[in-house]
Amino acid sequence: MSEIITYREALRVAMSEAMQKDERVFxxxxxxxxxxxxxxxxxxxxxxxxxxxxxxxxxxESAFTGAGIGAALNGMRPIVEIMTVNFSLLALDQxxxxxATILHMSGGQFHVPLVIRMATGGGKQLxxxxxxxxxxxxxxxxxxxxxxxxxVQDAYDMVGLALADPDPVLIFxxxxxxxxxxxxxxxxxxxxxxxxxxHREGKDLSIFTYGISLFKSxxxxxxxxxxxxxxxxIDLRSLRPLDDETMIRSVxxxxxxxxxxxxxxxxxxxxxxMARINEQAFYELDAPMMRVCSAEVxxxxxxxxxxxxxxxxxxxxxxxxxxxxxx
Amino acid sequence: MEIxxxxxxxxxxxxxxxxxxxxxCVEMYSHEKIRGxxxxxxxxxxxAVGVMDAVxxxxxxxxxxxxHGHAIARGILPKTIMAEMFGKAEGCCLxxxxxxxxFDAATRFYGGSAIVAAGxxxxxGMALADKMMKRGRVTVCFFGDGAVAEGEFHESLNLAAxxxxxxxxxxENNRYGMGTALELSQSEPxxxxxxxxxxxxxxxxxxxxxxxxxxxxxxxxLQIKEVGGPVFLECLAYRFRGHSMFDAELYRNKAEVEEWxxxxxxxALQSKLESESSxxxxxxxxxxxxxxxxIDEAVAYAEQGTLEPLExxxxxxxxxxxxx
Numbered sequence: 001m002s003e004i005i006t007y008r009e010a011l012r013v014a015m016s017e018a019m020q021k022d023e024r025v026f027x028x029x030x031x032x033x034x035x036x037x038x039x040x041x042x043x044x045x046x047x048x049x050x051x052x053x054x055x056x057x058x059x060x061e062s063a064f065t066g067a068g069i070g071a072a073l074n075g076m077r078p079i080v081e082i083m084t085v086n087f088s089l090l091a092l093d094q095x096x097x098x099x100a101t102i103l104h105m106s107g108g109q110f111h112v113p114l115v116i117r118m119a120t121g122g123g124k125q126l127x128x129x130x131x132x133x134x135x136x137x138x139x140x141x142x143x144x145x146x147x148x149x150x151x152v153q154d155a156y157d158m159v160g161l162a163l164a165d166p167d168p169v170l171i172f173x174x175x176x177x178x179x180x181x182x183x184x185x186x187x188x189x190x191x192x193x194x195x196x197x198x199h200r201e202g203k204d205l206s207i208f209t210y211g212i213s214l215f216k217s218x219x220x221x222x223x224x225x226x227x228x229x230x231x232x233x234i235d236l237r238s239l240r241p242l243d244d245e246t247m248i249r250s251v252x253x254x255x256x257x258x259x260x261x262x263x264x265x266x267x268x269x270x271x272x273x274m275a276r277i278n279e280q281a282f283y284e285l286d287a288p289m290m291r292v293c294s295a296e297v298x299x300x301x302x303x304x305x306x307x308x309x310x311x312x313x314x315x316x317x318x319x320x321x322x323x324x325x326x327x
Numbered sequence: 328m329e330i331x332x333x334x335x336x337x338x339x340x341x342x343x344x345x346x347x348x349x350x351x352c353v354e355m356y357s358h359e360k361i362r363g364x365x366x367x368x369x370x371x372x373x374x375a376v377g378v379m380d381a382v383x384x385x386x387x388x389x390x391x392x393x394x395h396g397h398a399i400a401r402g403i404l405p406k407t408i409m410a411e412m413f414g415k416a417e418g419c420c421l422x423x424x425x426x427x428x429x430f431d432a433a434t435r436f437y438g439g440s441a442i443v444a445a446g447x448x449x450x451x452g453m454a455l456a457d458k459m460m461k462r463g464r465v466t467v468c469f470f471g472d473g474a475v476a477e478g479e480f481h482e483s484l485n486l487a488a489x490x491x492x493x494x495x496x497x498x499e500n501n502r503y504g505m506g507t508a509l510e511l512s513q514s515e516p517x518x519x520x521x522x523x524x525x526x527x528x529x530x531x532x533x534x535x536x537x538x539x540x541x542x543x544x545x546x547x548x549l550q551i552k553e554v555g556g557p558v559f560l561e562c563l564a565y566r567f568r569g570h571s572m573f574d575a576e577l578y579r580n581k582a583e584v585e586e587w588x589x590x591x592x593x594x595a596l597q598s599k600l601e602s603e604s605s606x607x608x609x610x611x612x613x614x615x616x617x618x619x620x621x622i623d624e625a626v627a628y629a630e631q632g633t634l635e636p637l638e639x640x641x642x643x644x645x646x647x648x649x650x651x
Binding site (some may be wrong): 026052053057058060062063064065066067068069070071072073074075076078093094097098102103104105106107108109110111142143145166167 | 387418419420421422423424428430431432437438439440442445447448449450451452453454455456457459460478479482483485486489642643644645646647
């Protein structure tokens with residue numbers, strides 16, 4: 001039985017179910033309790049589980065993220081919520097130097113089964129310290145897994161998948177998706193971490209994307225189809241590990257690649273994807289790969305400038321058409 | 328008083344083992360058997376030995392990159408520590424960690440952290456888990472005076488006090504953060520005062536006196552277990568050697584070092600033992616020989632150790648062992 005709920009509700013339901021099933025699971029972060037979560041994701045959980053398991057923290061990103069690591073080392077299954085990815089930089093030391101390294105430094109003795117959730121992305125006129133998409137940065141780090149749920153189903157599934165994982169998992173939630181509605185099938189077998197999902201089949205070009213850009217890409221594919229161009233849209237779902245197999249299979253089918261990523265271009269996950277395709281399927285390509293990414297500026301406040309900085313369906317359509325030139 | 332004598336002898340044996348072990352490490356470093364950074368604890372042995380005597384096997388230990396002494400005092404076999412420093416598969420972390428990252432699940436020894444103050448947030452989380460699960464354990468977190476300048480120190484002390492967590496914070500104040508004197512780093516050089524400002528029970532103790540350290544630590548652990556909440560011990564000590572093997576010690580004068588060496592914790596304990604009737608020169612020689620045998624065995628074990636196969640390079644990045 002599928003139900004229609006919001007992305008926010010899907011995350012909340014998943015956390016609530018996990019906490020009912022497993023006493024080791026708890027949620028910790030700034031304003032997750034009495035306030036109900038800065039994006040209202042955890043609204044009502046304090047009443048349901050009490051202040052021992054829904055823990056309001058002071059503004060100490062490094063210490064409460066590190067505390068999540070310590071609790072994970074000591075047998076718990078913590079979920080740490082960081083308000084936005086920009087704030088997570090205050091906890092980067094703990095994420096990089098402890099969460100990602102302890103399994104290795106200890107020669108496999110200590111696992112860090114920690115889940116860190118945070119909001120990412122622009123589009124709400126929040127300026128240059130609340131709007132960036134830095135998930136690609138985190139995908140640089142061996143030892144971490146980086147998930148980017150786009151759909152309501154994935155918002156629900158990925159909380160469970162991350163909690164079941166023995167290693168640190170970061171979940172990036174685009175803040176414009178919290179109100180998005182979609183179908184949720186609670187009983188469905190979740191698609192594993194590291195598996196991409198083909199959302200729309202197409203024969204002419206492959207669009208690799210994730211997060212909110214999935215919906216912009218699907219919108220663009222619809223426009224393109226009316227002009228006779230068949231775009232295959234693939235939701236990467238996970239930036240580390242990347243699903244090379246699904247990407248390469250699609251490249252072999254369409255021979256043209258467009259990557260849509262709200263992160264910046266330079267030194268980015270989109271660049272990494274291009275490199276992997278070059279390494280593994282260069283001779284399959286009929287045209288140079290292209291990217292639609294955010295403009296290389298700290299995000300501006302003004303609405304028209306911010307919108308111009310972001311990937312948009314019309315930019316994706318234009319890039320796709322350019323990619324198809326010469327046919 | 329027989330028990331007290333035995334305890335003194337136990338402390339002496341452990342402190343001597345740490346001292347001789349590290350002297351051997353210097354030798355092995357000069358033979359290029361040990362590489363990377365090597366931070367010696369010589370002069371500070373009384374702290375690890377005194378504190379470890381106050382905790383049980385169920386308690387959790389977090390230490391810094393200057394942690395050979397803590398690892399030995401906690402009961403990690405010296406031979407697996409030496410093998411670790413030799414980069415051998417027989418090391419306590421299979422050679423993945425090295426001198427600065429000693430870990431041991433069996434003794435609940437959680438490293439070995441080389442980011443100053445980064446162990447404090449972990450201690451908060453470990454103690455939070457124990458409190459939530461009502462396990463009655465104590466988490467001991469060692470760090471140096473340098474850590475006090477870091478934000479993570481203040482964030483962690485605040486959380487530990489706010490949530491009344493069972494943590495024994497042990498600040499090993501050896502007066503220098505690498506080459507910068509405490510007075511050049513801290514507006515308030517009395518570090519226990521900082522803990523007090525977070526409403527944490529805090530005191531200064533002579534870190535060169537193992538009996539004083541052990542007494543204070545036992546008292547602290549008792550308070551943590553019976554009353555709850557964290558306790559902070561500032562152990563005043565001095566490191567006799569440089570910060571690491573690369574330190575020319577331009578920032579302090581020899582007279583100062585010599586002055587502190589008069590308070591050598593090992594010699595101080597030895598003079599206490601000399602007033603005991605059970606202590607003889609023969610006994611002293613016996614202990615020295617026993618320690619030498621342990622260290623010889625450690626070096627031999629490390630020498631004979633094997634190298635992890637190159638095919639295993641990417642192991643222990645993920646629990647499944649697989650990345651893409």
